[in-house]
Amino acid sequence: MDAQVEIQLIAAVVAIACAIPGVFLVLRKMALISDAISHSILPGIVIGFFITEDLNSPLLILLAALMGVITVVLVEAIQKTGLVKEDTAIGLVFPALFSIGVILIAKNANDVHLDVDAVLLGELAFAPFDRLIVSGTDIGPKSLWVMGTILLITIGMLFAFFKELKVSTFDAGLSAALGFSPVVLHYGLMTVSSVTVVGAFEAVGAVLVVALMIAPAATAYLLTSDLKKMLVLSVIFGVFSAIAGYWVAHFLDASIAGSMTTVLGLVFLMVYLFAPNKGLIAVMYRQKQQRTEVSLLTFLLHLNNHEEESERHVKHLNEHINWQKVRSKTVLDLAERNNLVHIDKNIVSLTIKGKEFTDLALEYIITNKDEKIEHMKDDFFLFRG
Numbered sequence: 001m002d003a004q005v006e007i008q009l010i011a012a013v014v015a016i017a018c019a020i021p022g023v024f025l026v027l028r029k030m031a032l033i034s035d036a037i038s039h040s041i042l043p044g045i046v047i048g049f050f051i052t053e054d055l056n057s058p059l060l061i062l063l064a065a066l067m068g069v070i071t072v073v074l075v076e077a078i079q080k081t082g083l084v085k086e087d088t089a090i091g092l093v094f095p096a097l098f099s100i101g102v103i104l105i106a107k108n109a110n111d112v113h114l115d116v117d118a119v120l121l122g123e124l125a126f127a128p129f130d131r132l133i134v135s136g137t138d139i140g141p142k143s144l145w146v147m148g149t150i151l152l153i154t155i156g157m158l159f160a161f162f163k164e165l166k167v168s169t170f171d172a173g174l175s176a177a178l179g180f181s182p183v184v185l186h187y188g189l190m191t192v193s194s195v196t197v198v199g200a201f202e203a204v205g206a207v208l209v210v211a212l213m214i215a216p217a218a219t220a221y222l223l224t225s226d227l228k229k230m231l232v233l234s235v236i237f238g239v240f241s242a243i244a245g246y247w248v249a250h251f252l253d254a255s256i257a258g259s260m261t262t263v264l265g266l267v268f269l270m271v272y273l274f275a276p277n278k279g280l281i282a283v284m285y286r287q288k289q290q291r292t293e294v295s296l297l298t299f300l301l302h303l304n305n306h307e308e309e310s311e312r313h314v315k316h317l318n319e320h321i322n323w324q325k326v327r328s329k330t331v332l333d334l335a336e337r338n339n340l341v342h343i344d345k346n347i348v349s350l351t352i353k354g355k356e357f358t359d360l361a362l363e364y365i366i367t368n369k370d371e372k373i374e375h376m377k378d379d380f381f382l383f384r385g
């Protein structure tokens with residue numbers, strides 16, 4: 001198989017393997033923990049190497065995964081004291097553990113391929129050269145087989161425990177009531193995340209692992225509230241960014257990991273700006289519409305409270321309510337377009353529909369019961385929650 005194809009295949013498999021646990025980390029508001037795990041597992045890798053003196057030993061993965069779980073336990077133990085918040089606890093734990101790993105490497109592993117640069121950055125371009133040989137037969141890149149195995153295990157566990165993960169993610173209390181131990185599921189997820197990070201460590205490095213675990217999930221979160229759709233979108237964004245990032249690096253002769261991370265960032269930025277409901281532009285538009293409709297309601301309430309013509313003259317919007325002409329015209333046009341007011345010789349009056357609208361809006365504001373305003377939600381942002 002061509003080296004270019006192998007690199008892209010490894011990147012795609014890593015992206016899928018990282019995207020699945022990444023969705024649950026984002027939903028549980030634990031995105032930072034992936035960064036902590038990706039650095040704090042270093043001592044586990046080093047200790048595993050000291051024991052086996054073999055970089056290919058499965059013990060490295062097991063000890064690194066264990067170190068990832070220990071990281072989570074330490075973070076939660078510090079957080080539960082109530083003295084510091086979770087992000088502070090993470091900032092205390094993972095630098096300490098990572099520093100221990102760096103010291104161990106510097107003192108005892110200078111003569112082997114276990115250096116800090118390789119651990120932090122990784123290099124996909126070299127992944128195809130590290131082959132898996134079985135009975136003298138080359139069966140492909142070792143990273144592909146390692147990550148492929150981890151991916152299959154992750155998918156199997158996702159299908160087996162999807163319902164339990166879903167319930168515990170959104171409602172830990174309900175999960176416990178139904179007999180699903182939130183603690184077991186939590187540490188199970190942390191273990192899967194740790195194993196995934198370790199498996200991708202040498203091929204892509206800690207920085208790209210974190211990016212692939214969090215960026216696709218965060219991007220998908222902006223587009224849907226459905227867990228299954230979020231998982232699918234996260235995988236699609238991860239794979240697309242991995243493949244596109246490779247070709248960007250190929251044409252620019254740049255770092256593959258850096259290019260993939262950059263594409264992930266650009267994809268997130270595009271969705272962040274243009275997502276239909278949660279995108280920045282959509283949110284700003286909705287806020288602008290809501291401000292206009294609050295002004296509309298203020299205007300209608302004013303008309304409802306005053307019978308005298310002087311109080312209902314068009315110019316009165318500028319004089320008494322103290323609005324600028326542009327705002328006054330915007331509110332008046334909105335009211336007229338929705339048949340809420342009638343204008344005769346510059347005197348504004350509520351229509352029957354306008355009177356009903358004002359009464360319903362007042363009732364909604366006072367009681368916060370929206371049964372009677374369902375038909376208004378399609379036309380007015382103000383009542384959409």
